[in-house]
Amino acid sequence: xxxxxxxxxxxxxxxxxxxxxxxxxxxxxxxxxxxxxxxxxxxxxxxxxxxxxxxxxxxxxxxxxxxxxxxxxxxxxxxxxxxxxxxxxxxxxxxxxxxxxxxxxxxxxxxxxxxx
Numbered sequence: 091x092x093x094x095x096x097x098x099x100x101x102x103x104x105x106x107x108x109x110x111x112x113x114x115x116x117x118x119x120x121x122x123x124x125x126x127x128x129x130x131x132x133x134x135x136x137x138x139x140x141x142x143x144x145x146x147x148x149x150x151x152x153x154x155x156x157x158x159x160x161x162x163x164x165x166x167x168x169x170x171x172x173x174x175x176x177x178x179x180x181x182x183x184x185x186x187x188x189x190x191x192x193x194x195x196x197x198x199x200x201x202x203x204x205x206x
Contacts, residue, residue, distance in 0.1 A: 092139050094121050094166040096156040101127040104154050104165070108134075109143050114171055116140045122165060127155060137168055144169040181205075 096102045108120035115121065115137040122135045137143075146166040150159045157163055176182045197203055 091169040096163040
């Protein structure tokens with residue numbers, strides 16, 4: 091799991107949530123919008139990894155200054171994706187990272203394949 095953080099410099103107002111607890115997100119997806127209270131600059135806080143948004147800070151509401159509610163600027167936590175159940179005649183595949191992208195099928199539907 092990995093934390094989702096607002097910028098560490100300046101004072102940032104939570105302008106909007108773009109994802110909610112339980113949402114599945116991909117690395118780079120928007121989680122929240124924050125606005126610098128001094129300059130008015132708006133920044134998008136993006137998911138640092140792919141997974142499920144397990145928790146958003148329970149006391150952080152739209153309009154709050156982030157570092158006044160959570161001094162470490164931690165607005166949420168992303169964990170692993172919900173486990174997918176393998177059905178009958180299906181096989182689970184282990185991947186080295188959650189950020190892999192499917193490219194192409196190597197066999198046709200209905201083809202016989204051997205383990206390994």
